Amino acid sequence: MFIIVRETGEKAQVQIERVTINELKSFRKNKFWFDWKTEVSNEVYKLITADSNVQGLISLIPVEGEQRIQINLLCVAKENRGSQGKYRNVAGVLIAYTCRLALKNYGIRGCVSLVPKTTLKEHYIKRYGMLDAGKQVFLEGASLIRIINRYAL
Amino acid sequence: MKSTKLKHKYTDAELADSFVFRTKISSKDRQSMDVDLAAARKKVQAKTSVKDQYYAELLRLRFLMEDEIRTSAFNENNSFTSFLRKYIKLSYKAYKDFALDIGLNVTELSQILNNHRAPSDNTIIRLELHSSNFIPAKIWFRLLEKERLNKLDNDMLIREREAKYVKRKLKL
Numbered sequence: 279m280f281i282i283v284r285e286t287g288e289k290a291q292v293q294i295e296r297v298t299i300n301e302l303k304s305f306r307k308n309k310f311w312f313d314w315k316t317e318v319s320n321e322v323y324k325l326i327t328a329d330s331n332v333q334g335l336i337s338l339i340p341v342e343g344e345q346r347i348q349i350n351l352l353c354v355a356k357e358n359r360g361s362q363g364k365y366r367n368v369a370g371v372l373i374a375y376t377c378r379l380a381l382k383n384y385g386i387r388g389c390v391s392l393v394p395k396t397t398l399k400e401h402y403i404k405r406y407g408m409l410d411a412g413k414q415v416f417l418e419g420a421s422l423i424r425i426i427n428r429y430a431l
Numbered sequence: 432m433k434s435t436k437l438k439h440k441y442t443d444a445e446l447a448d449s450f451v452f453r454t455k456i457s458s459k460d461r462q463s464m465d466v467d468l469a470a471a472r473k474k475v476q477a478k479t480s481v482k483d484q485y486y487a488e489l490l491r492l493r494f495l496m497e498d499e500i501r502t503s504a505f506n507e508n509n510s511f512t513s514f515l516r517k518y519i520k521l522s523y524k525a526y527k528d529f530a531l532d533i534g535l536n537v538t539e540l541s542q543i544l545n546n547h548r549a550p551s552d553n554t555i556i557r558l559e560l561h562s563s564n565f566i567p568a569k570i571w572f573r574l575l576e577k578e579r580l581n582k583l584d585n586d587m588l589i590r591e592r593e594a595k596y597v598k599r600k601l602k603l
Contacts, residue, residue, distance in 0.1 A: 311437075311450070336451075344469075352451035359449040360441050369448055382494045386479060386487035389472060393454040393464070394447075401447030411471035413464045418472055419479040423487060 279375070279430055281325075281333065282366040290327050290365065294375045297322040297335070310335055310353045320350055325372055327365075333358055334368040338376060345384035346416075347376055349392040367429060373406055374429035377422045391416040488521055493566050500573045505581035511574040512544050515558075518566070533557040549575070 280289040297314075302322065305314040310332075314322065317337040325334040337351040354368045373390070380388030391414050394402050399415060402408045407424055408415035417425060437446060456464065492514065499509040507513075523529045530540040535554060542548035550558075555575075559568040583589075 312453070349451050351453055354449040360445050363449075369450075378494055381487060381491050382498070385491055386484050387476065391468060392451050393456065395452050395454065397443050398447045398450075398452075401444050405444070405447055409471060409475065411464075412467035413460070414468050416468060416472065419475045419487075420483050421475075423483060423490065426490065 279371050281327070281368050281371055284363060284366050292325050292327055292333070292371060294323050294325050294372070297324050305332070305335060309356050311356075312351055312353055314351075317351060323372070323375065325368060325375075331355075333365055334372050336372040336376065338379070340383075344389070345380075345387045346389040346391055347380050347383075349373070349376060349390065370406065370425070370429045373417075374425045377417055377426050378430050381422065381426065386419065388422065389416055389418040390422065485521065489562075489565060492517055492521070493570070496566065496570050496574060500570065500577065505577060509574075510578055511550075511571065512546055514574060515571075516544060518558075518562075533561050 279294070280291050282288070283290055299318055301324075302314045302318060307313060314335065314337070321338045321340065323336050323338070324332045325336075326332055332355060334354045335352070336349060339348040339350050340346075341348055352369060352372060354363070357363065358365045358368050376390050377388075380390050382388075391411070392402070392408075393414050399410075402415050403410060406417070407421050408417055409421055437450070441449070495509065496514055499506065499514075519526060519529045526540055526544065527537045530537045533554070534557065539548065543550050543554070550571075555568045555571045558571050559566065
């Protein structure tokens with residue numbers, strides 16, 4: 279998997295790893311916006327570049343019995359946000375990784391969902407091909423496969 | 432930190448590209464939202480094509496293989512032959528038809544599947560070609576290497592047998 283250096287268009291290889299409970303304390307609000315210690319009971323993953331710098335975080339809640347993973351929180355590191363950010367596609371790769379987990383664990387019936395802020399719903403649909411389920415948006419079937427193909431292969 | 436601060440700095444598109452925010456939902460709202468989601472999912476599931484189902488299973492197999500390579504512990508259920516059987520069963524009812532399609536003798540395939548014979552490099556390349564490079568040779572190869580390493584690690588007999596050939600061992 280890779281993200282893109284905005285300035286040059288070069289690809290930067292990345293790894294996604296599970297975050298330990300101790301590591302959660304190290305993610306400061308000035309860089310990662312949220313208090314990540316609150317996600318201690320969820321599965322938190324970090325996206326890191328070859329220099330071991332964390333470029334983004336995602337907190338997941340597997341919804342047992344529904345073959346679904348809910349994205350509870352996602353945050354791209356401050357230096358990657360906006361039109362002048364250092365790296366592009368960080369969020370896309372994190373979402374695609376979640377889709378990979380869902381597919382691996384649940385097969386074609388795997389689903390990834392999130393509850394968007396009202397003002398952002400259409401952007402998730404447009405940017406990531408998410409499907410409309412009223413107050414939630416989700417990826418499943420062809421839409422889930424598409425995002426994996428786009429960001430995680 | 433309030434997300435309104437971010438709205439002054441970024442457009443909605445930029446926010447969606449950088450965040451998923453926590454949303455407070457009552458349990459009553461959560462119930463009705465999940466009912467809507469289940470209904471929307473059912474529609475999607477009904478429209479999922481056979482082609483997409485097949486591709487999803489192939490992707491899943493590849494992800495399982497990739498993750499197995501990354502772990503250090505050896506799992507008998509995730510061996511080379513175990514994955515090969517799963518790969519074949521995705522598209523074939525009979526192993527002999529697969530053997531025909533990769534130009535392998537049925538007996539040789541049977542020996543590989545029953546761990547009586549290791550696959551040759553040629554066979555591994557044919558597996559890659561058969562999958563149209565979707566599962567590259569290096570994935571099959573690394574699975575084999577992991578199995579081989581596990582066998583070597585646990586083979587005490589070979590160490591006893593080979594000890595007589597080794598003189599002037601390092602004194603550490």
